[in-house]
Amino acid sequence: MPVQDNQSDRNSADSDPSVFFLSGIPGLEAMHLWISIPFCSVFTVVLLGNCTILYVIKTEPSLHKPMYYFLAMLAVIDLVVSATTMPKTLSIFWFNSREISFTACLVQMFFLHTFLSTETAVLLAMAFDRYVAICNPLRYATILTNSVIAKIGLVSLARSVLLVVPLPFLLSRLPFCQSHVISHFCCEHMAVVKLACADTRFNNIYGIFTTLFIVGLDLTFITLSYVKILKTVLSLASKEEQLKAFGTCVSHLCAILIFYTPLVLFAIIHRFGHQVAPHIHILIANFYLLFPPMMNPIVYGVEIKEIRVRVHLLFRGKSF
Template sequence: MSDSNTTDFTNPSTFILLGIPGLEAAHVLISIPFCIMYVIAILGNSSILFVVKREPSLHEPMYYFLSMLAVTDLVMSTSTLPKMLSIFWFNSREINFSACLTQMYFIHCFSAMESGIFVAMALDRYVAICDPLRHSTTLTNPMVAKIGLAVVLRSSILILPNPFLVWRCPYYRTNIIPHTYCDHIAVVKLACADISASNYYGLFLAFFITGLDVFFITVSYTYILRVIIGLPTKDVRLKTFGTCVSHLCVILAFYIPALFSILTHRFGHNVGPHFHVLSANMYLLVPPMLNPIIYGVRTKQIRDRLHWIFLIKGPKVFSWCSGVQSPLS
């Protein structure tokens, strides 16, 4: 480690991830909630994909977007959590330079995809609530496929310059990254060259992608809330409003930590490094865990199918295999 602090590096072969600076002694303790959130995210999102694939009645725009969100959450959390847990549990801190750039691209690319999917889901809710008669003719399967493709292309193309900006930078003094993963700005700060291009492009992405997406989501839900207020019965208003509030909570749980992390990395010089890292982890950990709960378990059609598969069909299959008659049959 001492050599790493005194040697100049030009595109080093490996980086060393510190984890959470200042909280190294608590890494094992911190890993427990992180691991629990990861397991919930894997099980929850995998269950949603399984149920939507198996049930033809769920082959609708809302559930297609939900499936896209589940895939995005699985990739986003899996690109960070396994390496993060290996740091916490086994002190495995080294990461190859190419692997670091790949991880960086996947994290930011799929974060941008998640933001775009939130916009698509807000559009779906807007049409379903504000103009329900045109929902089936507006959001057809080809239209859903085009929206999904647009989200993927926008994220893939706009995020692509990030690893190239890092790759072209020379490094000096250290190859130690004070973070749990290869965050773009955390790696760029190691460069000895002018990093203004990376800073400005990162801010452009933050305001162009996140800013525009938040604007469109806000407009959609503003119109939705206006329609909800005009609904005839109180029960319907409360039910629809409760669904929208839970969706907005998930959206805020993604955007608030993401924007906080982006802005404090650049302007929050008085914020502790451990707080930087923890906030950067929150928008990669919390939404993948909450999304299947809010969008999946609280959606009646998915909840009913999960109940049928695991509590009714499951025992019948087991009793058939074991030759014992199920009490549910």
């Protein structure tokens, strides 16, 4: 049955250039219903975890501080990234609803890449927050004011929008005269570019440039921030002070590893893993998109005492 469905998808797509089809996980179509169980579970955790973090930060005045504002931004981004991809993915798994218009595909692509790019900027902002808190604590309140935090958030989003807008615009100018079946569960840029029956070198180069520019630049500054933080921590007099200072960075370091490790793994396999089966590519892409939004609220809920205590009180039904 999946083979017949795929064939009919191809025939329909070829007859209508404005319609595309998402393949889900190629080669594992017969297992889509079973695969949907962990996907749905993870999506539920993402929604509950990040909404809880946002609620706790909003309702608890003692958490109205720069570090928690950045954490709230991260939670919003994780919710948008998951909401952009998971409803359509689950509809493929449950109802075999593969069809997506080209316009909807470009919109999904824009939101997905924009907010993934914004997440790296927010992680950089959180590194800057820790740098100021540890290396220049006396000026922390004057440097990271509410207006500065708002500007950082807006600049992060504006940078992502400006760099990502050309991706769907360039794609919209390409002809798609052959297969319209996207070998993915979402409209990821490179997966759509591969379907174009024209020279796509500029699209490929621009896609690589934006990835290297955004990730490379942010990761470089994050690394520099933590080099300075490490020097400052090691210069503290007692071991207890060192552990206490560096302890405030543990949750953020975990968030960095959770975000960048799957990203680097996906990029390596996508560029060089030509021998890897297609369904492995897609599963790793799913892992890259779902793992950080699921783990971030868990890590911050466990590592940050203030959030952990208030979440515990929330679920026990007591007031803060």
